[in-house]
Amino acid sequence: MLIDQTKLPVEFSVIEVTTVERLAEAIRRLEVRGAPALGVAGAFGVALSALSCVSDAEFAETVAADAELLRSTRPTAVNLAWGIDKVLRSMENLPPEMAKFLAITAAKNIAAEDEKCCMLLGHNGASLLPQIGTVLTHCNAGALACSTWGTALGVIRSAHKMGKKISVISCETRPLLQGARLTAWELSHDAIPVTSIIDAEAAYLMRQGKIDCVVVGADRITRDAVFNKIGTYMHAVCAKHHNIPFYVAAPASTFDVDAAEADIVVEERNRDEVASFWGKPTVPEGVPVINYAFDATPLDLVSAIITEKGVFYPPYDFSSLRQM
Numbered sequence: 156m157l158i159d160q161t162k163l164p165v166e167f168s169v170i171e172v173t174t175v176e177r178l179a180e181a182i183r184r185l186e187v188r189g190a191p192a193l194g195v196a197g198a199f200g201v202a203l204s205a206l207s208c209v210s211d212a213e214f215a216e217t218v219a220a221d222a223e224l225l226r227s228t229r230p231t232a233v234n235l236a237w238g239i240d241k242v243l244r245s246m247e248n249l250p251p252e253m254a255k256f257l258a259i260t261a262a263k264n265i266a267a268e269d270e271k272c273c274m275l276l277g278h279n280g281a282s283l284l285p286q287i288g289t290v291l292t293h294c295n296a297g298a299l300a301c302s303t304w305g306t307a308l309g310v311i312r313s314a315h316k317m318g319k320k321i322s323v324i325s326c327e328t329r330p331l332l333q334g335a336r337l338t339a340w341e342l343s344h345d346a347i348p349v350t351s352i353i354d355a356e357a358a359y360l361m362r363q364g365k366i367d368c369v370v371v372g373a374d375r376i377t378r379d380a381v382f383n384k385i386g387t388y389m390h391a392v393c394a395k396h397h398n399i400p401f402y403v404a405a406p407a408s409t410f411d412v413d414a415a416e417a418d419i420v421v422e423e424r425n426r427d428e429v430a431s432f433w434g435k436p437t438v439p440e441g442v443p444v445i446n447y448a449f450d451a452t453p454l455d456l457v458s459a460i461i462t463e464k465g466v467f468y469p470p471y472d473f474s475s476l477r478q479m
Contacts, residue, residue, distance in 0.1 A: 157187045157196065160299055160333075164340040175204050175221040182228040182235070185331065189300020190374045190409050191269050194234030198262040200225045201242040205251075205258040214251040218243070231382055231422045231449050233375040237408045238265055266302050272406045272463040273304035277313030280370070280404055280461035284314040284321055288367035291324040291357060294384035295337035296372025296404065306372045306404040308341060310461060315347050322348035324366060328384060329354055330428045330446065354386050358393040369394050373405035376460065378473060380416035380451040381405075387449075391456040400458040407462050412473040422448040 159168040161184060170186060172178045178200045181187050187196050204221035208214050222239050229235050245261035246254035284290060290311055297308030304312060314321050323342055328334035335351045342349035352360065360366050369390055375382040381403050394401040411419075424446045430438035438444060460467040467473070 157181065158299065159186045160188060160337060161186050163299075163336050172203070174207070175200055175224060178203065179224050179228050182225070188333070189295065189297075190232050190234040190372065191273070191301040191306065191406055192299070193229060193232050194238035194408055195262075195266045195269055195302055197225050197235045197238035198242045198265040201239050202255075202258040202262040205246065205255045208251070211251045214254070218246070218254075229422060230420050231374055233411045234406075234408050238262075241265060269302040269406070270304065272408075273301050273306060273309045274313075275463035276306055276404055276406060276461055277304055277309030279463065279466055280310035280402065281313035281317055281319070283368070283400070283402060283459065283461070283466070284310065284319060284370075285367050287320045289322045289324060289365060291326065291360070291366045291369045291390065292338060293326045293334060293354075293369075293371050293387055293390055294328045295333040295341070297338060297341040299337050299341060300372065305341075306406065306461075307370045308338065310370055310402070310404050311342075311347065312345065315345070323350070324357070324360065325349050325351045326354045326357055326386065326390070327351055328386060333384070354389075357390055358397075361393055361397040361399055366394075366397075366399055368400040368402060370402045370404055373403050373409050374449055375419060376403070376405060376410045376412075376473075377414045377416055377419060378412050378471075380453055381457060381460075382416075382419060382421070382449045382451050385447050385450050388452045388456075389450075391452045395456050401456060402459050402461060403452075403457055404461040407464055407476050410473055410476045412476055416451045416453075419451070421451070424448050 157170050159170050162168045204218045208217045226236050242258050242261045245257045292307050297305035325334045325338040339349050339351050373381050373383045391401050426444040429444045429446050
């Protein structure tokens with residue numbers, strides 16, 4: 156069961172996924188999105204494949220093929236592959252009936268651990284926020300992007316729960332408006348003050364002294380860069396210029412510490428996301444579009460990285476996370 160995030164904020168709709176193919180479609184269409192949520196979805200997708208397989212002789216082959224289908228849907232987001240692989244490992248070399256039981260157990264554990272992780276991460280990051288101030292965030296790294304609470308928004312929620320008077324500037328996040336549609340929806344439901352802006356307005360607000368810090372999530376963190384929704388790098392550069400702290404909030408499962416920025420394939424999405432808006436063309440026919448889903452922010456622009464295992468500061472040493 157997953158919330159269809161493409162319909163928010165107009166409609167709250169829950170989708171029941173009964174096949175791996177439908178889950179793959181949901182991931183591609185961003186009906187479910189956000190790094191930790193993709194990890195949970197990938198885990199349950201492998202469990203669904205295992206439980207749906209009726210042929211013991213073809214069990215291993217079927218589950219492996221379904222796992223690869225799910226893995227291919229969002230190549231840049233490391234949590235998706237992490238969740239898939241964790242459930243696959245729980246079933247290794249076991250007979251189908253036992254493998255099915257352990258697959259669903261592993262998937263449920265991943266979802267439960269994600270909730271615990273977000274609460275710890277939020278607690279660890281809350282102390283970094285001012286007692287009174289305004290936080291800028293980009294895209295959506297809230298409860299919709301996780302099992303609950305959130306990563307970047309988890310930090311904000313935890314600070315709010317502590318009694319800090321935090322207001323939020325939510326960048327709209329073109330082209331699919333996750334910041335305007337999802338982040339503003341979440342925070343308004345929690346009665347946390349939130350204002351939406353167009354992405355290009357952030358630098359001007361920083362120059363006016365209206366932003367105290369930036370908190371974003373991440374889809375993959377390598378040893379030299381943070382991959383997050385396109386536009387994050389722009390905000391990091393502007394924050395550095397204006398001496399504003401730039402924080403990244405992400406679970407340990409988002410780290411890919413053996414890889415470098417140059418190793419990562421950045422997902423490019425279809426032209427229509429940019430060339431049309433609410434069904435109407437916004438780019439002349441025949442004009443090409445470049446539509447990267449993510450960008451990479453060098454670590455020298457990041458003030459701190461907040462995880463459930465603590466806060467990391469420059470110079471960054473992620474060796475303790477390698478076992479993840």
